[in-house]
Amino acid sequence: MSSTKTAAESSGGAEVPPTNDFPPGASTRGRIGIGRIAAAYALVGLTWAIPFLASIAVLLPAKLAELPGVDKIGAFAILTIVGSIVALIANIVFGALSDRTRSRFGSRSPWIFGGAVGATLGLVILAISADFTTLLIGWLVLQVAQNAYLAATSAMIADRVAPHRQGLISGILGTSNTIAQAAGAIIGGTFATQVDTGFWTIAAIPLVGAIIILLLAPDSSNLGTHRIPLTTKTIMTTFAFPRKAPDFYWALFGRLLLILGFFSVINYQLFILTDYMNQSTADAGATISMAGIITTVTGVVAGLIAGPISDKINRRKLPVLVASILIGIGAIVPFVAPQPWALIAFAGVAGFGMGMYWAVDVALVIRVLPHPGTRAKDLGILNMANTGGQILAPVIVATLVQVGGYQPIFLFGALCAIVSGFLILPIKSTR
Numbered sequence: 001m002s003s004t005k006t007a008a009e010s011s012g013g014a015e016v017p018p019t020n021d022f023p024p025g026a027s028t029r030g031r032i033g034i035g036r037i038a039a040a041y042a043l044v045g046l047t048w049a050i051p052f053l054a055s056i057a058v059l060l061p062a063k064l065a066e067l068p069g070v071d072k073i074g075a076f077a078i079l080t081i082v083g084s085i086v087a088l089i090a091n092i093v094f095g096a097l098s099d100r101t102r103s104r105f106g107s108r109s110p111w112i113f114g115g116a117v118g119a120t121l122g123l124v125i126l127a128i129s130a131d132f133t134t135l136l137i138g139w140l141v142l143q144v145a146q147n148a149y150l151a152a153t154s155a156m157i158a159d160r161v162a163p164h165r166q167g168l169i170s171g172i173l174g175t176s177n178t179i180a181q182a183a184g185a186i187i188g189g190t191f192a193t194q195v196d197t198g199f200w201t202i203a204a205i206p207l208v209g210a211i212i213i214l215l216l217a218p219d220s221s222n223l224g225t226h227r228i229p230l231t232t233k234t235i236m237t238t239f240a241f242p243r244k245a246p247d248f249y250w251a252l253f254g255r256l257l258l259i260l261g262f263f264s265v266i267n268y269q270l271f272i273l274t275d276y277m278n279q280s281t282a283d284a285g286a287t288i289s290m291a292g293i294i295t296t297v298t299g300v301v302a303g304l305i306a307g308p309i310s311d312k313i314n315r316r317k318l319p320v321l322v323a324s325i326l327i328g329i330g331a332i333v334p335f336v337a338p339q340p341w342a343l344i345a346f347a348g349v350a351g352f353g354m355g356m357y358w359a360v361d362v363a364l365v366i367r368v369l370p371h372p373g374t375r376a377k378d379l380g381i382l383n384m385a386n387t388g389g390q391i392l393a394p395v396i397v398a399t400l401v402q403v404g405g406y407q408p409i410f411l412f413g414a415l416c417a418i419v420s421g422f423l424i425l426p427i428k429s430t431r
Contacts, residue, residue: 034165037156038172040217044153045176047116047209048146050184051123051202055142056080058188058288061270062281063126063135063195070132073271073401077394079139080267084391087143088384095151095380106219108159108376111152116210118145120203127199149206150383155376156217158366164311166363171307174358178299178351185269185292192270192285241381247368247429248378252385254423255361258324259389261416262354264397264409265331267390269343276406277340287340291347298348299355306359316364316430319356324421326353328414335410353417367430 060079064072094111101107122142129135161169191198242248265272269291273284306319330350334342369378400408 034161034169036216037161038169040213041153041157041169041173042176043209043213043216044156045173046180046183047206047213048119048149048153049177049180050187051119051142051205052146053181053184054188054191054198054202055123055126055139055184056267057185058192058270058285059126059195059198060135060139062188062192063129064132065281066195067132067135073398075132077398079136080394081391082136083139083143084387086140087147088387088391090144090147091151091380091383091387092377093380094148095155095376095378096374098152098155098376099374102223102225104221104223105214106222108152108156109214109219111148112210112214115145115147115149115152116206118142119149119206121145123199123203123206127196127203146206147380147383147387149210151376151380153213154362154379154383157362158369158375158379160217163367166366167307167311167316167360169307170362171303171310171359173362174307174355174360175300175303177358178303178355179296181299181354182292182294182296182351185295186289189285189287189289189292192281192288242370242378245368245370247427248370248382250423250427251365251368252382254320254420255365255382255385256388257416257420257423258327258357259386260392260396261331261413261420262327262350263390264393264413264416265334265346265350267393268397268406268409272334272343272406272409273340277338277343279340283340287343291344294344295347295351295354298352302352302355303359306356307363310360310363314431316360316367317424317427319360320364320424321421323353323357323360324417324424326350326356328416328418329353331410331414331417333410335407335414338407364424364427364430368427 061072061076064070064075064079067075094115098107098111101110103110119142122138122140122145125138125141126135129138157166157169157173187202188198191201269288270281270284273279273287274281279287302323306323310316310319327350330346330348330353333345333349336342365379365382369375371378396412397409400406400412
């Protein structure tokens, strides 16, 4: 990490620096302005998160509720668990493949474009599905494709941005994720009673977004870059988890707990509002849309502030800790007051915390990557926390609902979020 930092910092940070410290699979298109990288990363968050969050938060559960003879809670758990397992594997596999890719378009671009095409296909399948099996197929296609896309885009910051500007780009990505979360909720809520139209509406977003991203921040050919021959040992090394990297695992488990806590609440908004807070589906959709707007405002403010401040003070752990505590506090509000306004309050407080978290966490995890030659793969392993949290959330939430109703969800979410912040403190690779 130290050699990467030195080379990157010598560039002055105004432009993306070509450096020999980039991983073997990553081409280095020289002197692409940081502004173009920033614009591209603003779109990265929007193009994957809007379709995903609109689907997972509203459209998918609403579609299940329309299917005759389907237990919506159990079926939703199956979809999210199976989808998350597939996503977990796909992120690591496509990350490793991206590290090894040699093409005239570099190592990341082919997977960004291919993932976007697959994501659009998955959303089309979801739109035309009329039974649970087809719905499951569409969801799995979307999960595989989006994780190919994410594996490639995640590595772009580490590949092409100087360390002292990574907080800025991380903040932009976090802000775009926050906007996408809100936009996804608004779009999903708008089409809560017209689910198929909702899926068709978001289907083109991944493909159009990827094309613009690749035009903004194209990569150059890396056909001449050395690649280690593929052998049994190489395969084992390529897909192996890092060894002797405690900071890496503190970051992994910290993110896992935070995602688990946050998504235990956010993925069940529709059911919480209809079954726990006694709203109609239409009213619940309006509440989710309102919560999405509030999340946008608070999250964008937090993201735009936290990233640059984190760069200025050269601190990553403190903002992550504060963000985690805020998310935990937000989850307590609907526990105390089981009313729709309390879920909106959760969206405001937790939205601010999540905006701060995403603004800094990407910059933090880049600093704990153990080897520059396996960045995309290792980031894929760290992204296991995202998918792992979503694998565990439906299992735990379904159990909590059966045992104690919806109320324990909020205590569980708060506990996970707060503990996650303290797991970051032992990290030594960054301050």
